[in-house]
Amino acid sequence: MSTTQEATATSLLRFATAGSVDDGKSTLVGRLLHDSKSVLADQLEAVEHASRRRGQDAPDLALLTDGLRAEREQGITIDVAYRYFATARRRFILADTPGHVQYTRNMVTGASTAELAVVLVDARNGVVEQTRRHAAVAALLRVPHVVLAVNKMDLVDYAEPVFAAIAEEFTAYAASLGVEDVVAVPISALAGDNVVEPSRHMDWYGGPTLLEHLETVPVGSDPSAEPARFPVQYVIRPQSEEFHDYRGYAGQLASGVLRVGDPVTVLPSGQTSTVAAIDALGVATELAWAPQSVTVRLADDIDVSRGDLIAAGATAVASKDIEATVCHLSERPLHVGAKVLLKHTTRTVRALVKEIGYRIDIDTLEQRSGAEGLNVNDIGHLVLRTAEPLALDPYRDNRRTGSFILIDPADGTTLTAGMAGEAFDTVSTTDASIEEDWV
CATH class of the missing domain: 3.40.50.300 (P-loop containing nucleotide triphosphate hydrolases)
Incomplete structure (x- = not known):
């Protein structure tokens, strides 16, 4: 099969x-x-x-x-x-x-x-x-x-x-x-x-x-035609003598197919390794496809933690600057300078709303620039700056790894749903200016 x-x-x-x-x-x-x-x-x-x-x-x-x-x-x-x-x-x-x-x-x-x-x-x-x-x-x-x-x-x-x-x-x-x-x-x-x-x-x-x-109606797509994206949800390190060398990364495959022997990149760090083993429901398997939940083991002992993305195939760009089309869900308006949490797959980072480029008139699809903020139900274009780099695919290419939500850090309320555009200004270190704004 x-x-x-x-x-x-x-x-x-x-x-x-x-x-x-x-x-x-x-x-x-x-x-x-x-x-x-x-x-x-x-x-x-x-x-x-x-x-x-x-x-x-x-x-x-x-x-x-x-x-x-x-x-x-x-x-x-x-x-x-x-x-x-x-x-x-x-x-x-x-x-x-x-x-x-x-x-x-x-x-x-x-x-x-x-x-x-x-x-x-x-x-x-x-x-x-x-x-x-x-x-x-x-x-x-x-x-x-x-x-x-x-x-x-x-x-x-x-x-x-x-x-x-x-x-x-x-x-x-x-x-x-x-x-x-x-x-x-x-x-x-x-x-x-x-x-x-x-x-x-x-x-x-x-x-x-x-x-x-x-x-x-045809549904789904051929997983083998998509790049593999595996957000790490949990690191498994059994505390027993029998499995003292076991280090597995558990999560749900967001897209594509992972096979034993595939070369992979861990984002946002950019470290590389090879898939050494895949466990599904405790049983070793040679491959896994989206949206299966599996545990992946790598050939090298590298630093991987919750929120990291194990990627194979076309590698996503790790960036702290994000352009996105968003729909504002909250009754609280969203303004430039707002401090938010950005949740992408299993990773949550601090972020600032740097710019509201325009608001889309949903009836005419006209882009209305000069918006001071987004109100409930508004759809618009944002530029966000995150404290740590995120590996987002363009939403048009991957709906799972191209989407995110913005959260109010004060009470955990979901504010905005976002659909990422192209990443830019690739970086690899924590943004000190964002951290200072949050202090």
């Missing part, structure tokens, strides 16, 4: 849903779970009971996803809700994200690890401002596949011209953002048309149902 076949033997799709308020997104997710037989009997009974209390004859499937009391009372989605289900063909992790403008940050959270985004629109309203916003966020996060689900087709008499016009407008806009793979599906979440089962009302549509596309 090849490395690719071994790594993809169990197929898993992480996907996120997004849509404007009242476009029927929670109903769509509920329909997807219900019709794919992914709802437990007691859950369905509870939903049916709640629906009857509201005077509804049919179960309100949106109640399967809107779990917070405020969500049920207001009839909206507020927080990201994760749902896990499976069919005979694939396993799924679904991130149901809110539709309100003020919860754009929640979509960033839900879509950050997604391989596919389902963007929902109301067939009566077509592509609206929030639709473009969601498409732009998906493009910024490099989500490789986008599905346009044109919902409520039953309310426009299942008219093909309505669907065609919406699909054409959205596809053109997505292409302008650099999104290459867009599939449009006409659906009615309330009636179940083209969600799991083909619709008898839209015989003019010859494409897959939503679930069929989710089951068959």
Whole structure:
């Protein structure tokens, strides 16, 4: 069996849903779970009971996803809700994200690890401002596949011209953002048309149902085609006579494939060695691929600690100057000069916000310079200076090792999610000026 076949033997799709308020997104997710037989009997009974209390004859499937009391009372989605289900063909992790403008940050959270985004629109309203916003966020996060689900087709008499016009407008806009793979599906979440089962009302549509596309869209990539990145989470040194010479580095392979005998570089120090052994669940193996959790042993006794990155293949650049596109998640504004903690994979370092280059108008994608700070939901461009060098890949090349978060050092609150650009001004020593600012 090849490395690719071994790594993809169990197929898993992480996907996120997004849509404007009242476009029927929670109903769509509920329909997807219900019709794919992914709802437990007691859950369905509870939903049916709640629906009857509201005077509804049919179960309100949106109640399967809107779990917070405020969500049920207001009839909206507020927080990201994760749902896990499976069919005979694939396993799924679904991130149901809110539709309100003020919860754009929640979509960033839900879509950050997604391989596919389902963007929902109301067939009566077509592509609206929030639709473009969601498409732009998906493009910024490099989500490789986008599905346009044109919902409520039953309310426009299942008219093909309505669907065609919406699909054409959205596809053109997505292409302008650099999104290459867009599939449009006409659906009615309330009636179940083209969600799991083909619709008898839209015989003019010859494409897959939503679930069929989710089951068959290509996911993942060939790990052997990516450079190996192994963030060290823990150093294992057993205190026993039997294993007194054992020194292993435990963690989860972020990308690529590591093999015994591979030459590697430890970053940010730049020391080099060779992979001497790989242990997976206590058993020696010749290779490991992302996202396996393993213990790696090196041929040389060099200084490696938590937060270091063991890299093979194209080596990441270790730098203390970071340019990044960020989405600000906190209600507290972020200003130039802010002292923050930057967490990248397993490493956390002190950092300063040196510059806010511009803020992106998410509706027009225009770069507005002169921003004094970033407020909640703002997407912009930062220049950061860290106290110690970090080995970040460009986000466009590696979503795992190209992403980071900024943390408030006072209380540990997550402030900002970042997507690194090119590293520059390579250095290899601690920045004394940053340390002085923190004293």
